[in-house]
Amino acid sequence: MSLKNTHEIDIVRVSSSKIDSVDFDNLTFGTTFTDHMFVCDFREGKWQKAEIKPYAPFLLDPSAKVFHYGQAIFEGMKAYKDESDDVWLFRPDQNFERFNKSAKRMAMPEVDEEIFMSGLHQLIDLEREWVKKGLGNTLYIRPFMIAIGSGVIAAPSTQYRFMIILSPAKSYYSGEVKVIIAEHYSRAANGGIGAAKAAGNYSAQFYPTKLANERGFQQIIWTDDATHTKLEEAGTMNVFFRINDTLYTAPTSERILDGVTRKSLIDLAKRDGIDVAVRPVLVEEIIEAAKDGSLKEIFGAGTAAVVNPIVGFSYQDTYYELPKIENSFALLLKEKLTKIQYKLAEDTFGWTVKI
Structure with missing residues (x-):
């Protein structure tokens, strides 16, 4: 371009x-x-x-x-x-x-x-x-x-x-990242400015994130404001869930930011044969997947961190540790994306622009 x-x-x-x-x-x-x-x-x-x-x-x-x-x-x-x-x-x-x-x-x-x-x-x-x-x-x-x-x-x-x-x-983050799934606080609401990169969106999440930090967690996975049953974003990043060999991520909306890294990872995954489901992701299905062992990975995606693996999450005072796996989709996709950004791999999408 x-x-x-x-x-x-x-x-x-x-x-x-x-x-x-x-x-x-x-x-x-x-x-x-x-x-x-x-x-x-x-x-x-x-x-x-x-x-x-x-x-x-x-x-x-x-x-x-x-x-x-x-x-x-x-x-x-x-x-x-x-x-x-x-x-x-x-x-x-x-x-x-x-x-x-x-x-x-x-x-x-x-x-x-x-x-x-x-x-x-x-x-x-x-x-x-x-x-x-x-x-x-x-x-x-x-x-x-x-x-x-x-x-x-x-x-x-x-x-x-x-x-x-x-x-x-x-790098933006370092060390292991553990998160809490939000049960009360919300990052954004229907009809609000959640889909805009407005300063107020970020200041509003500082306090609940501070509470999470005090409990030993680095970030929050935000849920929808109306029911707190749908998983939406992780901290200031879009979030992906891997159940078995399928990646799930919520669709963009007036509550969820249209992340550039998010859409790039989706395109890379689809190109390389990874199943991607863009649909509402429910808290209950992630809990069940964690319990039966089908939940393999959770990771955030954004410009600053690129891809940030999450090692575990807490919900209703129960902590769920994610398994350590060798064939991590998070690390695979991060490597593919960064190689394109640094011109170490062919840019088949036409995403990079020379200064």
């Missing part, structure tokens, strides 16, 4: 890079940022001149609507460097489309494709030395938009800021 790179952007470079001060072998996810950032404001009903400038804090009015009414959306993407020092994006068109779906749901202006794609291309091209070679090394990309218009009247802003910042990264 092509990557539009025709939008004119003003570029102000740093006087000296901080890259030599960064320990790329010991990165904490999302805490180190590159030298530059992309900024484009929406004012008077249209997008203004875009710019790339040194990464730095910026001032906002205390009454900016993002602080009071939560108009904020974001995306998560990655750039990869192959053995020839070329830099690649993975399915950026999907992130662009989802970003604008989120914007529409939050009553925010949609970003022009040329602004989004040219901003990505030119910023990453400028920071390409921050993308390190080797499996597991990536450049995490965070496009986001906030309401910057002032005033505490409960109404959508008329001014917005679209930005892209970059963070070198290694």
Whole structure:
């Protein structure tokens, strides 16, 4: 696929890079940022001149609507460097489309494709030395938009800021992951903003996740808000269940995020002959499968972690340990996906885009 790179952007470079001060072998996810950032404001009903400038804090009015009414959306993407020092994006068109779906749901202006794609291309091209070679090394990309218009009247802003910042990264999670199946709290509700990558979705799940952490669990598998009988997402990731040799995952909806990693894993599994069932997954059937031994794997899927195996889960104060298996679908699919992302395997789907 092509990557539009025709939008004119003003570029102000740093006087000296901080890259030599960064320990790329010991990165904490999302805490180190590159030298530059992309900024484009929406004012008077249209997008203004875009710019790339040194990464730095910026001032906002205390009454900016993002602080009071939560108009904020974001995306998560990655750039990869192959053995020839070329830099690649993975399915950026999907992130662009989802970003604008989120914007529409939050009553925010949609970003022009040329602004989004040219901003990505030119910023990453400028920071390409921050993308390190080797499996597991990536450049995490965070496009986001906030309401910057002032005033505490409960109404959508008329001014917005679209930005892209970059963070070198290694793996997101480490160690074994145990989860609790939610019985009371919900991540999202019918008619709500669960399918949007809105900031409020994530802040709302911090408290129940904190309660799970206090009990020795790393994450929560969320259930539907109405009955708490349907399994939907794991933490901030989509979730898959393997019963015997079939993968099950819930369909996307206004409660469940349309994950780029999720849909890519489904396509890879189908291509390679793994049975995939996209349908509602019930808590009771997973409990029964755990009891009779047919539940082989549970794993989360998302941009940051790619694939995150889950070793066990708790429901109604009973803990179920998953078996350790050699032919793990989670690890197999992760390997196939990452090889495409790092250009170590043929991209038969046309998912990768060269910077």
